[in-house]
Amino acid sequence: MKADALALGVIMLVGGLGLALWAEEQADSVTRIVYPEEYDNYKSLALIGYLVGALGAGIAVYEFASNPAKPSPRSPAILTSTPTGQKTFCSYCGAGFRPIDVRCPACGRKVLRE
Numbered sequence: 723m724k725a726d727a728l729a730l731g732v733i734m735l736v737g738g739l740g741l742a743l744w745a746e747e748q749a750d751s752v753t754r755i756v757y758p759e760e761y762d763n764y765k766s767l768a769l770i771g772y773l774v775g776a777l778g779a780g781i782a783v784y785e786f787a788s789n790p791a792k793p794s795p796r797s798p799a800i801l802t803s804t805p806t807g808q809k810t811f812c813s814y815c816g817a818g819f820r821p822i823d824v825r826c827p828a829c830g831r832k833v834l835r836e
Contacts, residue, residue: 728785734778742771 749764811818817828825832 728782731778731780731782731785735775735782736778738771738773738775738778740771742768742775745771 745764745768749761749768752761752764754761810821812826812829812831812833814831815826815829817826819827819833823833
C-alpha cells in the first residue's frame with residue numbers, strides 16, 4: 723500500500739471538512755443582508771472545503787482498495803512424523819490436522835515436514 727498517498731487522502735479529507743465546517747460557521751455568523759459579499763465568500767470557501775474533502779476521500783478509498791494488505795510472514799507449523807491416518811497437532815496453535823494437510827486448518831500456517 724502506498725502509505726504516502728493514503729496519508730495524503732486522509733489529510734485532505736480531514737482538512738477539507740474542517741475548512742468547510744469553519745467556513746459554514748463563519749457564514750452563519752455573518753448577516754447575509756448586511757454583508758452579502760462576505761457571506762458569499764464564506765459559502766464559496768465551504769464549497770471548496772467540501773470538494774477537497776471529497777477528493778481526499780476518493781484518494782484514500784482508491785489507495786486502500788487497490789493495494790490490499792499483504793499477510794505478514796509467519797513461521798510455519800512443524801509436523802512431526804506419525805503413522806498414516808493419525809491426527810497430528812500444529813506446533814503453533816495446537817489444533818489437530820491430518821498428515822496430508824498442507825496448512826493448519828485453524829491458524830493457516832504452512833506445515834513443514836520433518
